[in-house]
Amino acid sequence: MIKTILLRTAMVGAAMTFGATAAHAQAQPDGNSLRPNAQYFEKEFEARKTMGESGESANVFERSKMVASCVQRQAGDEAMDLVGGELTDDEDYDALNGALSRKYRQCMTEESSGLPIDYVGLALVETIVLAKREEMVTPKPVTDMAAAQAFIVGGDDDLPIDKVGRCIAVLAPASIVRVMDTESNSDAEKDALQAAYQSAPQCGVSERPEIEDMVQRRAMVEGLYAWRMMQDS
Numbered sequence: 001m002i003k004t005i006l007l008r009t010a011m012v013g014a015a016m017t018f019g020a021t022a023a024h025a026q027a028q029p030d031g032n033s034l035r036p037n038a039q040y041f042e043k044e045f046e047a048r049k050t051m052g053e054s055g056e057s058a059n060v061f062e063r064s065k066m067v068a069s070c071v072q073r074q075a076g077d078e079a080m081d082l083v084g085g086e087l088t089d090d091e092d093y094d095a096l097n098g099a100l101s102r103k104y105r106q107c108m109t110e111e112s113s114g115l116p117i118d119y120v121g122l123a124l125v126e127t128i129v130l131a132k133r134e135e136m137v138t139p140k141p142v143t144d145m146a147a148a149q150a151f152i153v154g155g156d157d158d159l160p161i162d163k164v165g166r167c168i169a170v171l172a173p174a175s176i177v178r179v180m181d182t183e184s185n186s187d188a189e190k191d192a193l194q195a196a197y198q199s200a201p202q203c204g205v206s207e208r209p210e211i212e213d214m215v216q217r218r219a220m221v222e223g224l225y226a227w228r229m230m231q232d233s
Contacts, residue, residue, distance in 0.1 A: 057214055058185030061123065064115050068123035070107035072131065079128055084121050087226035093117045122218055125225045126180045136224065137174040140231050151230060165219025167203035168196055169227045175199040176220040189213055196220060
């Protein structure tokens with residue numbers, strides 16, 4: 001029943017808008033310096049301007065994983081209190097910033113100096129999810145259809161890719177965990193992203209769009225974590 005609801009309401013409009021967004025992004029001559037869409041995720045746009053090509057962005061994310069793994073090892077379940085970002089009450093990652101400058105400052109090395117905090121935050125989410133892999137890959141029954149629909153649709157300013165990511169989180173969480181198992185900017189990541197879209201065709205996207213893979217990965221990963229936190233609350 002939830003699949004029918006999602007098809008008829010939340011994702012139809014999002015998929016149409018998303019198609020236009022992806023097509024616009026594909027048409028741009030230089031993804032390194034241009035906004036693909038007027039409503040594009042602001043932090044991601046700024047990070048792309050700073051970091052340049054996808055390969056460099058991937059390198060930053062892989063280094064961010066090292067910091068996140070250090071934090072998770074030391075904090076254990078308390079690492080969940082440090083999760084921030086758009087889908088939390090700590091949009092600016094204040095808790096994580098504070099922890100890295102004090103309690104877990106030993107996780108910051110010369111190599112990790114200057115890493116964007118939202119990349120470290122995303123890496124921390126992945127680390128937490130992978131530590132709870134068995135729990136995360138098994139879809140939980142959706143008992144509140146209205147809540148699931150509202151979660152996917154989100155706010156008026158949410159990007160279509162974020163809505164699609166949240167939809168996949170509800171319907172096919174295991175496919176997102178498989179994305180996390182891959183190295184960023186790798187062929188394996190591209191294949192896993194493609195498989196994630198195909199695992200939940202109800203979400204309105206069947207092919208990996210021509211926008212930066214990190215944007216897609218972030219939408220799925222943060223969507224999965226937020227959905228599970230919402231179900232457990």
